[in-house]
């Protein structure tokens with residue numbers, strides 16, 4: 723953990739406030755991987771702590787999960803920004819530099835299924851650029867992977883809720899088939 727906190731393997735080490743490590747249950751059966759920390763996460767050192775984090779918690783509740791039974795991390799552990807004010811997507815070189823930390827999480831947690839959140843997270847893990855073709859269904863990989871859109875998508879694209887709800891239903895059925903314990907799904911502001 724100290725090694726990660728001191729990591730300077732890419733240029734994002736110069737602009738970050740702090741590294742945002744993965745969190746959750748070390749024996750989690752599901753790993754959620756997002757793109758990279760934003761401004762709020764960089765300040766607090768906790769993944770998904772901004773407004774997208776509230777939606778993420780609602781998505782988990784809709785699936786019947788909570789943060790304490792999953793592992794949550796980012797493909798890139800430091801906030802990508804050029805100006806300090808705005809977030810940007812991580813560059814491929816930053817994704818590649820940070821890859822060993824993702825692999826370390828996979829070795830340590832050994833999840834049965836990985837859920838990527840957003841186009842960039844999916845690309846970071848698989849190298850696939852065609853997110854639309856693969857979202858909402860199981861993608862074959864060493865650790866089977868289920869690509870979801872980024873939770874912030876629901877803030878900007880209200881019309882996407884139905885599609886997102888269908889993807890979550892697919893994922894919930896998949897988790898049930900694997901006998902992963904789920905709570906009854908909770909309705910949410912975003913998912914209905």
Ligand code: SF4
Nearest residue numbers: 729731732800819820
């Ligand atoms: S983004 Fe990853 S590789 Fe780059 S400095 Fe941060 S922890 Fe290290």
